[in-house]
Amino acid sequence: MDISTPEAAAAHFAQRPDAELLYLARHASRYPPAVGAAAVAELQRRGLVPEAPAPSLAPAPAEAPRETWGQLLRQLGKGLFWPSPPYVAVPLLIDLNVLVWLLMVASGISPTDPAGRELAAWGSNVSSFTLHGQPWRLLTSLFVHGGATHLLLNMISLWLLGLMLEQRVGTWRVLAVYLASGLAASLATVWYHTAGINSMGASGAIFGLYGFMLALLLSKKMVLDKFDRRAMLGLVVYLILSNLISGITGNIDNIAHLGGLLMGLLIAGPAAVFTMPAEVLDGETKETS
Template identity: 40%
Template sequence: MNLFAMRRGYWLTPAIIYINAAIFLFTVAYTQSIMWFPARALVELGANFGPLTLDGQWWRLLTSVFLHGGLLHIVFNAIVLANIGIFLEPLLGRVSFIIVYLLTGLLASTASLVFNDNVVSVGASGAIFGMYGFFLALLTTNLFKPDFRSMFLKNTLGFVGLNIAIGFFGPIDNAAHIGGLVSGFVLGYVWLPYVRRRAQRQRPGPF
């Protein structure tokens, strides 16, 4: 539970989780369901759906990032976001963290729109994969100490690879996951000079 507690240098990640939880509770009240929500209701609440998004409702690219399809969906995403946020938020700072999170979420939604234009897509997982892609990019550099880099590179690759593989065998929007992952990886290199400067000020640590 410590992952969900706000504290100095780490409050934006829990705040995003609490916002998602509040929207989830609203969706529960709206649909009178909890384990899964009807696609029509999700579309009414702002899901990414090609025929509507492409018809000018571009705000769905963002609102869909804060909607979830059911209880297990939001619980899994909350845990995974907390586990990556606790590393990246102190490293990036609040402003950069929210920019990367929202930008990769938007790009993940765009990828879903391109490859799954008739699918009702919701969830923070595209943005979360973006954060993991960002972390992977940093792990391929000499930013971190070798032992830290080696351990987390293997763990992160394993997590990402497993979830991408699972996405090919279930009702999962892999286009959003891969879109978020790739965009996050690219942004990791774009942000690298800034991250290096912050890391130098934060030493000692895993750097």
């Protein structure tokens, strides 16, 4: 048997019966590689076994480049500070709060421990001013914070809950609840602290968002499956209780928290029934957080 060249092997196996060629192909490991290859080639020529598919000429898809930490941080920053539907209200509110703090720091105020008179100059809710010709402090105090830590904690809370809520109820409802609850929180604190108070911070407004979502979850006006509803309800209750408990011992105005929470609960009732979209229907200085 001459298989010294491909031509000789082809001529030899062209004369062999199908059964012999099939045996050689099936037991190719017992013979020199050229024997098995020649037997398969002859079987393919006779149409007894399929031709091997031709290798694809298309280039293999390039592996997607892995995102670096810098790219991930840029994306996070964009999602946090850059308004882009469906998230518009929350980034705008975060931007405004951060901007006021940056302007305060740029003016020479301590970034971590501003004085009460400095906070008052930037619009905090000072009873003696608010009740005597400066009612605008009820609103401006929502965007003034008593230091970087105060600001950071409030913005994290706003970001965590605000994005979940805005996605489900829309930008304008989040803005309306935030501002109405913030005003209610400011009114509650000047009403309760008759001896006078210097209060500031976004947490009264954020508590309004807590109350709004809590009412929607309990009334099942927000369409969620059972497990998501329980998880979100647990998160909201935890945030409410943890903030109220921390306010018992700290320099925190829990009355503002309760005022904002109550307003959020009150708004949620008629808002859920009449205005929800179809997909939703199924003296002392205190910080408000």
